Amino acid sequence: MTTTVNSIDKIFIQELEKILGKPQSPIPLHEPEFSGNEWTLLKNCLDSTFVSSIGEYTNQFEVMLTEYTGAKYAVAVVNGTAALHISLMLAGVKLGDEVLVPALSFVATANAVSHCGAIPHFVDSELNTMGMDPWALEEYLSKIGEVTSQGMINIKTGRRIAAIVPMHTYGHPMNIESLLNLAERYGLPVVEDAAESLGSTYQGRHTGNFGLIGILSFNGNKIITTGGGGAILTNNAELARQAKHLTTTAKKPHPWEILHDSVAWNYRLPNINAALGCAQMERLSLFLAKKRELAARYQRIFANGDQYTFVNEPQGCCSNYWLNTIRLNKPDISTRDDLIAKANAAGYQCRPAWGLLHKLPMYKDCPRSSLPIAERLEASLINLPSSPKLLSVT
Ligand SMILES: *Cc1c(COP(=O)(O)O)cnc(C)c1O
Secondary structure, three states: OOOOOOOHHHHHHHHHHHHHOOOOOOEOOOOOOOOOOHHHHHHHHHHHOOOOOOOHHHHHHHHHHHHHHOOOEEEEEOOHHHHHHHHHHHOOOOOOOEEEEEOOOOHHHHHHHHHOOOEEEEEOEOOOOOOEOHHHHHHHHHHHEEEEOOEEEEOOOOOEEEEEOOEOHHHOOOOHHHHHHHHHHHOOOEEEEOOOOOOOEEOOEEOOOOOOEEEEEOOOOOOOOOOOOEEEEEOOHHHHHHHHHHOEOOEOOOOOOOOEOOOOOEOEOOHHHHHHHHHHHHHHHHHHHHHHHHHHHHHHHHOOOOOEEEOOOOOOEEOOOOOEEEEEOOOOHHHHHHHHHHHHHOOEOOEEOOOOHHHOHHHOOOOEOOOHHHHHHHOOEEEEOOOHHHOOOO
16 A cells, blocks of 8 residues: 555545546536426426416425425425524524524524524534534533523523524434434424435434424525525424415415515515426435435545545434535644645535634624534535536436
8 A cells, every 4th residue: 555655635636536537627516407307397487477476386396395305394485594584483582582503504504593683502513413412412401501481591691592403414414313302301492404404314204304393495505406495394284384474475365455464574485496496306316316326435435544534324314415525533624624725726626614603703702512523523524526417327
């Protein structure tokens, strides 16, 4: 073996080349694929003139989502952030409350909390799943939380802790069952951020379908896209009714009268976006098969590395492998950045994890637990090119 004379970055590029070939042009991190009925359904939608907030594709897309995820109800909305915003409100999050969110997440998770006038309260992740750590959270809450008749109070800030938002990082299911146990003991509603995990299951059940309410995103970089889009998932008929009502300007049903019964939002997913979504849903299982095969290829090549580890799906879970990821065995921001810079220069679009949310200027004064694992993950995660088109399974 010549590994001792080669530096870690050389080996990394060689291995990427083995998996993906030598790039003719830069290989994006994640590219959408429109190889099915996208053009046909979009044309049908334009021909129908129903391109906006009323139309059959939006209804059909919701049915496809319920059939696929097993959730009883799906409400399609303009994006994942809007879905989280409404879901948090329906879970009872109010002005001045705190909401427990992972420090390691996309900024939308915390922004949706802020849109409710509430305060994100950042907690730590598990090394393995990269999702919220239920045991660390339990220990933390036993120190800072007090269960009162108004719910759980943060004894340090005096504010109510109103909900927990677990997130399934890069499509790998977090330990949702343990989190639900804890949430139930403390009387806290769970709003599941499944924005990245369409197609991922935990013990056979689809993510986003465990908590009181869950959300999906169909942004351009997600596993399927509607351009921009999102959905609220729930098994609760009353929550589904309210979600639909609040995202469609709270208009009272009537053949011609235009009356609204509360302050609400114009968050309905337009029919033209849903047309794209219906065509993409038809392709989802193919995308998943291709992404699994690509992940297996990464896994084979990266498995024996002593410098980094390929992130596999957690036990008992099936991940969509939305973004393939390696973790440096020795967390180090400068090694991470060096590998990412070299990979990008060689035409492989690699990315670090999000900067931890509690370090962003608008969230720097928010309450938080100690975050040793989130810090470690931030300094060690590298996302790898993951488009389904990188593999041609038929
Ligand atoms: C993509 C994403 C969202 C929602 O994003 P939108 O762009 O608003 O659809 C929320 N949370 C996480 C973790 C995400 O990755």
